[in-house]
Amino acid sequence: MTRTSTLSPVPPADAAAEPTRVAVSTVIFTLRRLPGSETASVALPLVRRTRDPHEGLWALPGGWLDATEGLDAAASRTLAETTGLAPSYLEQLYAFGAVDRSPSRVVSIVYWALIRPDEIADASDENVQWFDAASLPGLAFDHNQIVDYALWRLRNKVGYSRIAHGLLADEFTLAELREVYEAILGRRLDPANFRRQVENSGTLIPTDRFRTGSHRPARLYRYNQDVELADRGPLDRRQ
């Protein structure tokens, strides 16, 4: 066996005949409260496909990687072009490349982000709609699987600081933060335990201000800016 690098500058002939193409897609999570509902739920925007394959089905916002842009830039651009959304930070989630995930060979680099409800402009396009993550229709390609994976990462990998920054206003009560966690985890949390965990985490800073209203005044917290929103280590911010 010849053990040399197979990275040659020229692709094999069969690959050139029908090249693998690279797309980017983005999963954007927000929190929304349906009218009359007691609880908030996780929602994401989908785009209706206007051409084959899967014309008419809903899909994650995305598009083709342009030859002159990096992956991060492609994710931001295609998200803005398809939904008008511009989150301050997109994080790479995973590359999906199963052979049969599309009629032609497509590797999709998937990004994700959290966005606050107040960052979302009213959609005036009937081909863009927000869906409850817990009750999605059958999506185009393998996008149901991609959303499942993104939800799993959201539930497992996201710290208090990040959630607070991504989905809440600059200052928030512990009850508001707990509601976010309940929506993501899909279950109720004990308020006393939750308060203890948050206070021990070091990611939130209590302020001197209180939310007043019909209930007992509740202290407002802000997230600790010293804790990285998304630590990518030695990776450059743009690549």
Place this chain on the structure above:
Amino acid sequence: MTRTSTLSPVPPADAAAEPTRVAVSTVIFTLRRLPGSETASVALPLVRRTRDPHEGLWALPGGWLDATEGLDAAASRTLAETTGLAPSYLEQLYAFGAVDRSPSRVVSIVYWALIRPDEIADASDENVQWFDAASLPGLAFDHNQIVDYALWRLRNKVGYSRIAHGLLADEFTLAELREVYEAILGRRLDPANFRRQVENSGTLIPTDRFRTGSHRPARLYRYNQDVELADRGPLDRRQ
């Protein structure tokens, strides 16, 4: 602005002229003790490039994605072809796609794995060599950056069970496990603190057996099989 999905079945003409190509590369970490050294260090295999670009430089093992294989399969195949190594499990690390990372446009899906020293066959190929991760030469493409990122992930994201399974034999002493951690973190750890953390982690199970020799007998541990080696959530094992 037209807000419809830009995922059309036909790529734009300029992209077709010089298509973006997809490669896979793999970072394989093991532990080795240099002759006469008191401590172990993290090492990885590199492959000497035998053609341009970067002919003669060392690079991560890898190759082009074949049109008929998934990403995981491509990583396994190209790793075996270039180094003869076949780890039981490869995990996707990150997709690197900066525009200028190669003379032509290449998106590399990078995988990583841990491998035990006894799983490594003697290399008989002068174009494959193991390097100390802490003192790499200048590598081809952006591969130094990729290794830095993989090391950062190794230091930050890896639990006791995973390390034990990936780099140690089935049964090991706490001193052996601590040595692995010291090599990865690049610093000495307090034995008593380390023991306490491991015992609290729930990822290791003490056995009734002891390592005997010139020192005081040391209890052997095994990793807890109930703890997932690499929890990928709802992702299929192969895609």
